[in-house]
Amino acid sequence: MLLRHGCAVSEVEISPADLALMRSLSGSRLLIAPNHPTNCDPALLFALSQAADLPFYYLACRENFNSWFGLWGMIIERLGAYSVVRGTADRESFRMTRDLLAENGGKVVIFPEGEVYSQNDTLLPFQSGVAQLAFWAMDDLRKQGREGETIALLPVAVRYCFVEDMTVPIDRALTGLERAVLGRESMTGNSYDRLRRIGIAMLGDLEDEYGVKVDPAERVRPGADLTGRMELMKSVLLDRAAALTGFAFTGEMTLPERMRAIMNHVYEVTSDDPHAERTRYREQLHREQAARVKPLVRDLNRVANWIAVEDNYVRAKPTPERMADNIRRLEIEVFGEARLRGMRKAIVRVGAPIDLARYTETYRLSRRATVARCTDDLELAVQALLDSSGCR
Template sequence: MKSRSSRGGNGSASQPFYPAKINLPLLRGLQHIAPWLIRSRDRVELVISSDPKVQLETLRGRSCLLVCNHPTFDDPKAMFLLSSRLQEPFYYLTAYEQFRGLQGWLYQRLGAYSIRRGLADRDSIAYTLNLLQQPQIKLVIFPEGGCSFQNDTVMPFRSGAVQMALQAMSRKLKQSEPGDADLYIVPISLKYRYTGSMTPVIENTLRRLERALGVSSEGDVYIRLRRVAAKIIDRCEQEAHLAPDPEADWNQRIARLKAEVLDRCEQELGLTSAAGEPNRERVYRILYALEARQNTLMPDGQDALDVMFRAVRRVLNFDAIYDGYVAAMPTPERFLDTLIRLEREVFGIDQPPPKGHRQAFLRIGEPISLKDYHAAYRADRANTVNNLTRQLQQTVQQNLDLLAEATSRGISW
């Protein structure tokens, strides 16, 4: 059973918003040692590529909203390494739950500020709009809304980042001469590649899961992976009291499991969700409601909340997973993407330690000037926001595909 502090709350309801408090001497010092520190501690090094029309220098001095896919928990570190290359401070829109203790204090000094995901966080929105109107600002947002745990595919982008950027651009144009105001959105694709042989790591991880679940280790690694996954799906359905459906495939079973968990939790907590609302937004709202309720319950009422906490976190863990992800491209990265999810489920480890040394390939797409979209935004805000959001998502996915092709052929940028 997880302790209260491990559920994601920071235990400080008195501070609803954490602003950035950049300390330039501290920031510069950490930028200087970051490549060595992150390579040795997190086993990650950054490799930067770009669209042929983009040079790294073109970003320097510009006001930019950097939108990036979010495959791992190490992505903010990769973006910090990019800030180190540019020798500029970045701001980071960061989950509220990260601002606890010394870690939260440090994050604020490095440019992070909080967002309560799944809620209308007016303080964070107002702060973001103000930042985007500043000169030479660099703001990092991960528009998938959370970590996907998938190295090659992008989850649907939320439209909030584009909406705030266009709104800020509109305000900038009102406050300055048209030629002086600029704000760019830069699509960034991030993909990791293990640099060594990962066969022993995959084998050891599989064996550990097989022992914990009591399943056979016969067959090749893909058959064994599917056997472990099948056992976990069966167990999750049993815990949710869902009767087996022999006609359903794995994707249907996972979708049914997630829908059942969210519907039950919302009903228990008196919450409602809009039609088509992303699962992640529903999860975040449920988690905030659970945090609020646990403070009013007697200790003997905590067990029911623990069950709901575990259930909705399972939805986040399996949000982007689908049957066939490994079979479509059986790379070490895809095997380990899936195994890490299964480890998180079976062993209750939020962030398993690095499996090996990785290169973080970061591809910078062509900056998009929001001045070019201002007239369309004034005429039709909703369609302009949605179309630009979709365009950014497609660009990030296309550049991920280019990175996948290049890394599969062993190209070094």
């Protein structure tokens, strides 16, 4: 019911071979690492758990437990979810993850991108902290004298494919966006031409409102690649949020890393959870700071909505799924919600487990480099699964 009515997913496709692989791993310790294109992905992992008849635990952001006045938190906790407080060194959550992974046959689902990024067949860079948790659990096994036992990272890919003709819904969605952004319908050109006109106009409006200076010739040059302007707009929003909160970015951080860092910081500031060590006066100051910072959440959600987008995303592969990805982003920006819907099939693919035992020697010599290499191997494995599971 949740998949059909909440996610517009009519079918979940899991191959018999992948189910056989999962069942063969019933006694293995697994950190299950899927991509995260939509908010419906946890339900697909639960469907995989049911189909393979294997219980999973799920690491979820603390704020997810507050939905429906806490009722949603009670439900997902009973289904195996536990929380992590973003923006903090949540030692209790880290400890729980390590303990669960060290259990015989323990299986924990963590989304290594850390964000819903709204692209059906590409990835955001994986966060190395996910693999690090698995290596820490391996350390725990060794400290318990269980040298011969191991943990594996399991790459999983989820992809959505429309099962109905989306020509009319896409045309209707573009017409609504044209009225809102351009002030008129613009039926000339194909769907991609219309999508691009809307995107260019929206980007120009954002640049004007935030005072971003762009060469006027670039704005009107036909066929100009918009990626540079889009990256600059994202940077301006992130730098603005950092300046207003007194947050400093460190080192050579990528845009996704900067976004995660400032979002975690803002979440920590705006969290309503009382702190046991704060005095009454300190709590008052904290609430005042939270009130000043909360308006920035809209800017940061705007960046998160567009973090993975480059100008050639649809042009490189103009599928209905990619068109829908960008249309939904535009709708969220303009209307505050994605309105385009169409029934989809969800494909879940499972890759070969990556046994951490094969990294043991290099991990002893250089922990950080080994964790980074393992993270890259995991990301490549998930992307390969996506590339081999195209919509038909």
